[in-house]
Amino acid sequence: MAKLEVQGYRGTRDFYPEEFRKRDQIYSSLKATLKSFGYEEYAGPLVEPLELYASKSSEEIVSKQLYSFVDRGNRQIAIRPEMTPTLARMVAAKNASLVKPLRWFSIPQCMRYERPQRGRLREFDQLNVDIFGGNSVDEDIEVLQLVVKILDNLGATPNMYEVRINHRKILNELLYSHLKFSHNLQRELIREIDRRDKISKEEFELNLKNLGASENQIESLQCFFNSFETQTLPEFPEFQKAWKEVQLVLQVLKDLGISTVKFNPTIMRGFDYYTGLVFEVFDKHPQNNRAMFGGGRYDNLIEAFGSDSLSGIGFGAGDVPLIHFCESHGLLKDENKPLDVVVCRFSENDRTQSFVLAEILRAQQLNIENSVSDSKFGKQIQSAEKRGATCVAFRGEEEVQKNEFCVKFLKTGEQKNYLFSEVGALEFKKALKEF
Amino acid sequence: MAKLEVQGYRGTRDFYPEEFRKRDQIYSSLKATLKSFGYEEYAGPLVEPLELYASKSSEEIVSKQLYSFVDRGNRQIAIRPEMTPTLARMVAAKNASLVKPLRWFSIPQCMRYERPQRGRLREFDQLNVDIFGGNSVDEDIEVLQLVVKILDNLGATPNMYEVRINHRKILNELLYSHLKFSHNLQRELIREIDRRDKISKEEFELNLKNLGASENQIESLQCFFNSFETQTLPEFPEFQKAWKEVQLVLQVLKDLGISTVKFNPTIMRGFDYYTGLVFEVFDKHPQNNRAMFGGGRYDNLIEAFGSDSLSGIGFGAGDVPLIHFCESHGLLKDENKPLDVVVCRFSENDRTQSFVLAEILRAQQLNIENSVSDSKFGKQIQSAEKRGATCVAFRGEEEVQKNEFCVKFLKTGEQKNYLFSEVGALEFKKALKEF
Numbered sequence: 001m002a003k004l005e006v007q008g009y010r011g012t013r014d015f016y017p018e019e020f021r022k023r024d025q026i027y028s029s030l031k032a033t034l035k036s037f038g039y040e041e042y043a044g045p046l047v048e049p050l051e052l053y054a055s056k057s058s059e060e061i062v063s064k065q066l067y068s069f070v071d072r073g074n075r076q077i078a079i080r081p082e083m084t085p086t087l088a089r090m091v092a093a094k095n096a097s098l099v100k101p102l103r104w105f106s107i108p109q110c111m112r113y114e115r116p117q118r119g120r121l122r123e124f125d126q127l128n129v130d131i132f133g134g135n136s137v138d139e140d141i142e143v144l145q146l147v148v149k150i151l152d153n154l155g156a157t158p159n160m161y162e163v164r165i166n167h168r169k170i171l172n173e174l175l176y177s178h179l180k181f182s183h184n185l186q187r188e189l190i191r192e193i194d195r196r197d198k199i200s201k202e203e204f205e206l207n208l209k210n211l212g213a214s215e216n217q218i219e220s221l222q223c224f225f226n227s228f229e230t231q232t233l234p235e236f237p238e239f240q241k242a243w244k245e246v247q248l249v250l251q252v253l254k255d256l257g258i259s260t261v262k263f264n265p266t267i268m269r270g271f272d273y274y275t276g277l278v279f280e281v282f283d284k285h286p287q288n289n290r291a292m293f294g295g296g297r298y299d300n301l302i303e304a305f306g307s308d309s310l311s312g313i314g315f316g317a318g319d320v321p322l323i324h325f326c327e328s329h330g331l332l333k334d335e336n337k338p339l340d341v342v343v344c345r346f347s348e349n350d351r352t353q354s355f356v357l358a359e360i361l362r363a364q365q366l367n368i369e370n371s372v373s374d375s376k377f378g379k380q381i382q383s384a385e386k387r388g389a390t391c392v393a394f395r396g397e398e399e400v401q402k403n404e405f406c407v408k409f410l411k412t413g414e415q416k417n418y419l420f421s422e423v424g425a426l427e428f429k430k431a432l433k434e435f
Numbered sequence: 436m437a438k439l440e441v442q443g444y445r446g447t448r449d450f451y452p453e454e455f456r457k458r459d460q461i462y463s464s465l466k467a468t469l470k471s472f473g474y475e476e477y478a479g480p481l482v483e484p485l486e487l488y489a490s491k492s493s494e495e496i497v498s499k500q501l502y503s504f505v506d507r508g509n510r511q512i513a514i515r516p517e518m519t520p521t522l523a524r525m526v527a528a529k530n531a532s533l534v535k536p537l538r539w540f541s542i543p544q545c546m547r548y549e550r551p552q553r554g555r556l557r558e559f560d561q562l563n564v565d566i567f568g569g570n571s572v573d574e575d576i577e578v579l580q581l582v583v584k585i586l587d588n589l590g591a592t593p594n595m596y597e598v599r600i601n602h603r604k605i606l607n608e609l610l611y612s613h614l615k616f617s618h619n620l621q622r623e624l625i626r627e628i629d630r631r632d633k634i635s636k637e638e639f640e641l642n643l644k645n646l647g648a649s650e651n652q653i654e655s656l657q658c659f660f661n662s663f664e665t666q667t668l669p670e671f672p673e674f675q676k677a678w679k680e681v682q683l684v685l686q687v688l689k690d691l692g693i694s695t696v697k698f699n700p701t702i703m704r705g706f707d708y709y710t711g712l713v714f715e716v717f718d719k720h721p722q723n724n725r726a727m728f729g730g731g732r733y734d735n736l737i738e739a740f741g742s743d744s745l746s747g748i749g750f751g752a753g754d755v756p757l758i759h760f761c762e763s764h765g766l767l768k769d770e771n772k773p774l775d776v777v778v779c780r781f782s783e784n785d786r787t788q789s790f791v792l793a794e795i796l797r798a799q800q801l802n803i804e805n806s807v808s809d810s811k812f813g814k815q816i817q818s819a820e821k822r823g824a825t826c827v828a829f830r831g832e833e834e835v836q837k838n839e840f841c842v843k844f845l846k847t848g849e850q851k852n853y854l855f856s857e858v859g860a861l862e863f864k865k866a867l868k869e870f
Contacts, residue, residue, distance in 0.1 A: 003741040004490055006528035009512055012480030014525050017539065020476050036797050038804030038822075040772055041455050045447030045558055046481070046514070046544050047502075055439055067482075069504035072548045077444055079481070079514070090449050093441035099821050101807060104452065109481050109544065113507045123480055131807075138807035141790065255787045256794060306438040337475055352690045355576065359691060362471050369473030372536060372566075372573035386534050387473075 011114070011122025021335055023125075023319060026154065026326055027107060030127055033153045037146050039103040039129065044086035046109070050076035055304050056085035058270070065112035079111045082316060083128040084301075091132075092305035100133025102312075107319075118324075119288070125319040132301065132312025137245055140277045140297065141252050143313050147281060148258050155331040161292070164264035165279040167246050168296070171265065173239035174224060179217050194268040196225070225265055242276075249277070267294075275299045277313065283321065285328040292325055293317035340366040340432060341407075342384035344394045348374055353395055357405055360422065361393065364429045385410050390432065395420065409435060446549070446557025457767055458560075461589065461757060462542060465562055468588045472581050474538040474564065479521035481544070485511035490739050491520035493705070500547040514546045517751060518563040519736075526567075527740035535568025537747075542754075553759075554723070560754040567736065567747020572680055575712045575732065576687050578748050582716060583693050590766040596727070599699035600714040602681050603731070606700065608674035609659060614652050629703040631660065660700055677711075684712070702729075710734045712748065718756065720763040727760055728752035775801040775867060776842075777819035779829045783809055788830055792840055795857065796828065799864045820845050825867065830855065844870060 008014055015023065031041070050068050053061065061081050068078035080086060083106055091098065106128045114120055129146070131139045144163060151161055175181045175189060192207050199207075201222075208218050233243060246263055253261050261279075269278040276297030283292040295315025302310050326332050341361055345354040358370045369387065371380045377394075384392045391409045399406050404417045407428055416431065418424035443449055450458065466476070485503050488496070496516050503513035515521060518541055526533065541563045549555055564581070566574045579598060586596055610616045610624060627642050634642075636657075643653050668678060681698055688696050696714075704713040711732030718727040730750025737745050761767050776796055780789040793805045804822065806815045812829075819827045826844045834841050839852045842863055851866065853859035 004487060004524070004527075004739045005484070006524055006740055008480050008521075008524065009482050009484055009510070012482065014480070014521075014528070015478035016525065016529070017475035017477050020478055024476070035773060036800070036802050038772075038774055038777075038802060040452035041459070042452050043450035043455055045443050045449070046546060047444050047447065047558070049440070049444055052439060067504075067506065069502075071502065075444070086443075086449075089439070089441055089443065090451065092439075093449070094451070099818065103804070111481060123482070134807045135809060138786065138805070141786075142805060142807060145790070145794075252787050252790060256790055304439045305441055337473075338470060339473055342473075351573065351576075352687050355580070355687060355691055359580075365471070367471050367473060369538070370573070370577060372569045372577060374570060383534065 009122075011116040013121065013123070017337065021337070022327075022332055023323060025332060025335060026319070026322060029153050030107075030150060031105075033146070033150050034105050034129065037103065037142070037149070039105045039131075039146075042087075042090065042104050042106050044083070044090060044106070044108065045080075047077045047079055048086060048089070050078050052085045052089060053078050053081065056088055057081060061112065065114055067111050067113060080108060081110055081112045083108045083110070083126060084314070084316070087128065087130060088301050089305065091310065092302040092307045095302060095307050095310065098133075101131055101139065102133055103131045105129045119290070119321045121320055127317040127319070127322070128314065129295075129317075130312050130314030132310055132314075136276065136297065136311060136313070137248060139313050140245075140249050143295070143315065144249065144253060144261050144279065145256060145258065147279070147315065148253075148260055151281070154326060156325075156329065158260045160284055160329050161260060161325070162282045162284060163261040163279055164267045164282060165246065165249070165261060165277060166263065166265055166267035167242040167277055168274050169238055169242035169276065170246070171268070173234065173236045173242070174221075177236050178234045178239070179220055181213070181217065185211055190268045190270060193266050194270065196266045228263075228265055246277070269294055269296050273298045273300065275311075279315075281317075283325045283328070285325070287328050288321070288324055290321075292321045336388040338367050339369060339387060339389045340391070342369045342371050342380070342387065342389045342392050344371045344377060344380040344384070344392050345374075346377055346394070346396060350395065353400070357393060357395060357420070360420070360425045361428070363422070364425050366429060366432070381408070381410070390435065393428075407431075444557075446551040448556065448558070452772065456770055456772070457762075458754060458758060460767060460770060461754070461761055464588050465542075465585060466540075468581070468585050469540050469564065472538065472577070472584070474540045474566075474581075477522075477525065477539050477541050479518065479525060479541070479543065480515070482512045482514055483521060483524070485513050487520045487524060488513050488516065491523055492516060496547065500549060502546050502548060515543060516545055516547045518543045518545070518561060519749070519751070522563065522565060523736050524740065526745065527737040527742045530737060530742050530745065533568075536566055536574065537568055538566045540564045554725070554756045556755055562752040562754070562757075563749065564730075564752075565747050565749030567745055567749075571711065571732065571746060571748070572683060574748050575680075575684050578730070578750065579684065579688060579696050579714065580691060580693065582714070582750070583688075583695055586716070589761055591760075591764065593695045595719055595764050596695060596760070597717045597719060598696040598714055599702045599717060600681065600684070600696060600712060601698065601700055601702035602677040602712055603709050604673055604677035604711065605681070606703070608669065608671045608677070609656075612671050613669045613674070614655055616648070616652065620646055625703045625705060628701050629705065631701045663698075663700055681712070704729055704731050708733045708735065710746075714750075716752075718760045718763070720760070722763050723756070723759055725756075727756045771823040773802050774804060774822060774824045775826070777804045777806055777815070777822065777824045777827050779806045779812060779815040779819070779827050780809075781812060781829070781831060785830065788835070792828060792830060792855070795855070795860045796863070798857070799860050801864065801867070816843070816845070825870065828863075842866075 066078050107125050110126050111123050188211050196204050205218050267280050274296035278296035280291045280294035297313040299311045300309050343354050343358040358368045362368045391407050393407045395405050403420050405420045406417050408415045418428045501513050542560050545561050546558050623646050631639050640653050702715050709731035713731035715726045715729035732748040734746045735744050778789050778793040793803045797803045826842050828842045830840050838855050840855045841852050843850045853863045
């Protein structure tokens with residue numbers, strides 16, 4: 001038989017314990033922050049009927065990135081490329097009985113068929129956070145505050161990132177009511193405006209011209225993007241309303257001492273379903289320097305299920321750019337395996353007493369490895385050092401006679417004996433804490 | 436457009452927050468126990484190349500249960516039906532640099548195409564625990580001790596379950612060396628012995644007869660199963676060695692005060708790859724009364740990758756029977772959402788100060804919801820009760836004047852004012868802890 005490959009499927013990752021601990025550090029922080037805001041965790045299936053994504057996901061995902069296939073019972077299903085369709089299905093199923101506002105989060109494993117590159121893989125975890133059914137301005141403020149808090153609690157400082165916000169209605173009113181662009185150009189316009197900050201002024205204007213924009217339209221648009229703060233803004237009521245909402249959100253955030261959220265009229269967030277505030281979190285590290293994640297407000301989460309419309313705001317943050325962010329900015333503590341003691345033994349004859357010793361120490365809520373090895377004592381100690389243990393514990397002839405156990409602290413070489421009992425274990429635990 | 440179904444794919448589950456908390460309670464306990472024995476968490480891809488499973492999984496899984504398909508690049512892949520093949524691949528990839536013994540665990544989401552029924556779904560999580568590269572008897576003892584500890588820490592008592600152990604070599608020697616059964620009958624014999632405890636004596640003996648067993652063979656086998664403890668056992672060295680190993684394992688467990696592990700010669704654990712100790716954990720609840728999970732010792736984890744053989748022992752425990760076990764025996768605490776305070780407000784004008792109040796309280800590591808609602812004050816309090824909060828906090832005119840905030844404990848109706856500052860928040864936290 002041919003040898004099997006040790007390499008996994010392209011665009012996936014193996015998390016060895018060391019890598020796992022890194023990601024777990026991040027997830028623990030995320031979860032604690034979310035819970036401190038009253039968000040609750042939920043989970044859903046790895047696969048859904050294909051029609052759910054066909055109806056709720058973007059056309060790009062469905063036609064190019066979906067892992068879809070036919071099951072053994074001839075049902076069309078797909079591995080989830082994102083969580084929102086499942087969220088919508090779950091909320092629609094129990095909408096009437098769920099007390100609003102809902103604050104929910106999940107960290108599902110997802111898959112998209114993409115070209116693997118820095119910050120983008122085929123398989124990834126995606127933190128999904130949503131609040132819906134409450135007062136929209138308050139929800140908008142809370143989600144932005146939460147985003148900042150998540151990054152703060154990961155150890156980020158304001159120079160490391162920026163949250164850029166915009167409002168779909170501001171752009172819509174400007175483009176279609178004020179500048180009279182054709183609605184047919186929506187997709188193309190969103191794409192070009194989204195790219196504006198990444199290309200030259202000339203290229204941006206040429207692209208718009210190629211879409212059929214007049215010089216007047218282009219000039220007005222540029223003028224708005226460049227100096228919206230000082231300009232006389234269009235008088236359309238919808239525009240003014242959205243503009244005031246954005247100002248209010250920014251004011252409350254300022255009052256909360258948050259300085260990293262800024263208005264930026266070119267933030268588009270491609271997806272069609274956003275209807276109000278949209279935002280993107282930028283990683284300012286020169287190695288990354290790109291949108292880390294983002295989200296926005298939507299109105300029609302569960303309409304496709306025949307339910308009333310339900311408005312909310314949410315975001316999805318992939319683990320890949322999040323890990324890059326934390327690594328690039330040096331936010332990850334180099335945490336070792338949490339191992340307090342390795343219990344060693346002199347020979348196989350000590351088997352039972354070493355198992356018992358391990359058990360007595362474990363009862364003190366300590367993490368204990370039993371060396372389960374008959375190699376030489378010195379080797380067992382070396383191995384305990386490699387494994388990152390704080391100390392080794394054992395019972396030689398002398399200790400057995402005195403009904404004690406001996407502990408050797410690996411860093412200092414210090415040795416101390418304790419009673420071989422709960423009392424002794426407790427005393428040792430205190431010494432360990434002070435160590 | 437047709438209405439979308441709110442029902443997910445057959446054999447999968449939606450974990451609403453309440454359900455999620457239940458499972459999370461179980462997982463937190465599992466993880467803490469595993470870490471207390473020095474086990475480290477790892478994770479791997481949702482999909483693997485088909486050939487990995489074709490080579491490492493059982494024939495039944497591959498031919499009948501695998502969710503396999505062709506990706507957009509024409510690669511044959513499959514959703515993981517179990518974790519062991521990924522574990523083997525990961526260990527083989529870095530075998531030389533991994534310090535033995537390895538103690539690893541993972542809780543992957545898996546899929547198998549099966550007929551959904553009680554205790555069995557198409558999508559499930561499976562706790563995988565393995566230790567390898569150490570002294571085999573010690574590893575066997577540790578894993579059995581760990582299994583018992585996992586159940587103990589979930590709140591189980593010895594009357595709720597039994598761990599049944601056997602040794603592959605005992606049966607192999609008995610069947611082929613002693614009773615001279617043909618090796619060709621291996622599969623069928625394993626299946627029949629596995630079923631022995633579930634069917635009548637007559638049916639068992641008839642089944643063996645139909646396989647071509649002589650009366651003598653059948654009688655000897657029955658005699659061994661019924662009275663192995665008092666019998667003169669075969670003198671074959673391999674048999675005697677395995678028999679002594681089992682006795683030793685049971686003796687040390689007894690010395691550790693463990694009474695729930697018993698020898699049972701009919702435990703087979705279908706899979707071919709087990710080579711030594713095998714075990715099954717039985718749920719004794721009348722509603723379940725079946726094998727909850729099991730595992731065993733294997734020798735050839737990474738040989739298929741062209742590596743040296745690596746021996747270890749491990750088990751896989753699905754979340755579905757584990758949850759049933761905990762539910763049937765009443766082990767799940769009815770944990771509410773951990774919510775300390777809902778911050779209420781009298782009107783939209785109080786927006787900023789309620790956001791600030793929430794933030795001050797959150798800084799005390801409390802879980803705080805901001806009501807983000809402009810409904811009447813009484814309604815906000817009712818809603819806070821429904822959400823399971825311990826108290827509500829707010830600032831009326833009086834509190835603002837005195838630079839304070841007011842807390843109302845929902846159970847007693849008691850109200851108390853605190854300084855609107857870190858000092859006040861700290862004082863409140865103390866009161867909350869004592870409440």
